[in-house]
Amino acid sequence: MHFTSDQHLDDGVRERAFSLGGIPGILWTPASASAPTPLILLGPPPLGLGKVYPRLVARARHAAADGFATATIELPGSGERPRWPAAEQARAELRRALKAGEPVSDEIIDSVILPLVDKAVPEWRAALDDLLALPEISGPVGYSGGVISIGVRLAVVEPRIVAAGLFAGSFVPRAMFEEARRVTIPLHVLLQWDDEGNDRRAALDLFDAFGSQEKSLHAHLGGHTGVPQYAGEAAAQFFTRHLK
Amino acid sequence: MHFTSDQHLDDGVRERAFSLGGIPGILWTPASASAPTPLILLGPPPLGLGKVYPRLVARARHAAADGFATATIELPGSGERPRWPAAEQARAELRRALKAGEPVSDEIIDSVILPLVDKAVPEWRAALDDLLALPEISGPVGYSGGVISIGVRLAVVEPRIVAAGLFAGSFVPRAMFEEARRVTIPLHVLLQWDDEGNDRRAALDLFDAFGSQEKSLHAHLGGHTGVPQYAGEAAAQFFTRHLK
Numbered sequence: 359m360h361f362t363s364d365q366h367l368d369d370g371v372r373e374r375a376f377s378l379g380g381i382p383g384i385l386w387t388p389a390s391a392s393a394p395t396p397l398i399l400l401g402p403p404p405l406g407l408g409k410v411y412p413r414l415v416a417r418a419r420h421a422a423a424d425g426f427a428t429a430t431i432e433l434p435g436s437g438e439r440p441r442w443p444a445a446e447q448a449r450a451e452l453r454r455a456l457k458a459g460e461p462v463s464d465e466i467i468d469s470v471i472l473p474l475v476d477k478a479v480p481e482w483r484a485a486l487d488d489l490l491a492l493p494e495i496s497g498p499v500g501y502s503g504g505v506i507s508i509g510v511r512l513a514v515v516e517p518r519i520v521a522a523g524l525f526a527g528s529f530v531p532r533a534m535f536e537e538a539r540r541v542t543i544p545l546h547v548l549l550q551w552d553d554e555g556n557d558r559r560a561a562l563d564l565f566d567a568f569g570s571q572e573k574s575l576h577a578h579l580g581g582h583t584g585v586p587q588y589a590g591e592a593a594a595q596f597f598t599r600h601l602k
Numbered sequence: 603m604h605f606t607s608d609q610h611l612d613d614g615v616r617e618r619a620f621s622l623g624g625i626p627g628i629l630w631t632p633a634s635a636s637a638p639t640p641l642i643l644l645g646p647p648p649l650g651l652g653k654v655y656p657r658l659v660a661r662a663r664h665a666a667a668d669g670f671a672t673a674t675i676e677l678p679g680s681g682e683r684p685r686w687p688a689a690e691q692a693r694a695e696l697r698r699a700l701k702a703g704e705p706v707s708d709e710i711i712d713s714v715i716l717p718l719v720d721k722a723v724p725e726w727r728a729a730l731d732d733l734l735a736l737p738e739i740s741g742p743v744g745y746s747g748g749v750i751s752i753g754v755r756l757a758v759v760e761p762r763i764v765a766a767g768l769f770a771g772s773f774v775p776r777a778m779f780e781e782a783r784r785v786t787i788p789l790h791v792l793l794q795w796d797d798e799g800n801d802r803r804a805a806l807d808l809f810d811a812f813g814s815q816e817k818s819l820h821a822h823l824g825g826h827t828g829v830p831q832y833a834g835e836a837a838a839q840f841f842t843r844h845l846k
Binding site for chain 2: 586
């Protein structure tokens with residue numbers, strides 16, 4: 359991992375862009391921190407970091423104010439990263455089905471999500487290796503948001519992640535329900551009750567499947583992008599309880 | 603309404619027992635308050651105020667620390683209040699069905715809950731008349747907890763209640779789903795995911811039915827009495843957002 363830019367944002371947040379073997383990423387740290395801080399990995403939606411930067415930096419500022427470092431990396435096939443034809447075709451089919459108001463088949467969901475999870479999770483673990491090697495970051499580590507299936511897989515395979523805030527805002531392959539049963543870390547799950555691009559029933563079933571002894575579901579009225587501001591406060595309190 | 607006792611609890615909370623035409627009640631106010639305060643009505647479970655006093659006073663202390671007065675009254679047929687045979691029989695049938703692990707019929711649910719709602723709601727409204735006449739209470743008014751169907755009916759018929767924190771912890775008659783659609787005030791709904799004495803599916807359907815533009819569901823792992831302490835914090839923040 360090498361840093362490609364370094365700047366201080368107005369409110370005492372240090373923002374460094376980095377490249378992890380060609381994968382673009384961003385690290386935010388509280389400039390005022392006198393000791394190494396816990397880390398929250400910010401899972402981005404698969405739209406490209408450029409597009410979602412405003413949302414990410416808002417979460418990073420909030421986390422920095424709470425004393426957390428945050429970091430994110432570009433997902434495979436998003437932003438400037440190379441596409442792969444199968445994923446492009448699967449995404450096109452998903453968009454078509456949603457536009458036509460048709461039920462989204464398990465085949466489409468699997469072909470969109472599973473390769474993304476398989477490619478992304480090792481990259482996030484590699485990023486974690488390098489981020490935890492920085493003197494200003496001590497852990498513990500939380501994972502927040504993004505594609506929920508990536509969060510589920512990370513919660514199962516990455517022991518350094520001790521708590522996860524998940525956003526039930528993307529379709530979930532059947533296979534992930536089995537993995538969900540193996541999740542044991544505390545979970546804070548957000549659900550937008552009327553999420554256009556999501557299956558509420560499946561989201562509730564996934565919450566039910568999680569093996570964690572501490573899990574809470576926070577459902578709010580509204581669509582995919584309508585998460586109320588106070589929901590962010592509750593998620594921040596969850597990470598403060600588990601990472602401090 | 604006349605007061606029957608008046609004491610100051612150790613942490614600056616004034617507790618007054620009262621009688622409202624023979625109905626026992628308790629009022630808690632922040633002793634330090636320099637101005638009239640908002641009020642949160644604490645709906646009790648139908649077990650008798652004596653039995654649930656420890657839980658109620660804990661909520662009252664928390665609310666007082668946030669600058670709220672709280673009050674509760676004994677439900678019809680609970681505590682020292684006269685029973686009525688139909689309710690006793692219905693409750694007995696409910697207990698029998700639960701004990702036998704049988705599905706609870708709509709008939710049983712209706713016969714337990716509907717008469718209770720019909721009797722209790724006018725009493726809560728009468729209590730509200732007298733409580734808001736006290737110089738130390740200004741409103742606005744919130745309703746919190748207790749039998750959810752009573753909270754739903756109050757939210758529909760009592761315009762002085764501007765926000766409600768409901769606990770989806772008791773069976774809901776079909777008829778209440780219609781009333782739920784007419785609820786428009788902000789709602790904060792608690793659900794214990796594995797509540798023994800409750801139907802999760804029906805609780806989710808009820809949340810879906812509420813007509814409110816702001817509603818959020820907070821579901822936590824555990825049984826009826828397993829509400830985590832941080833859930834109380836979130837509910838307190840809800841009332842602070844809407845009553846301050």
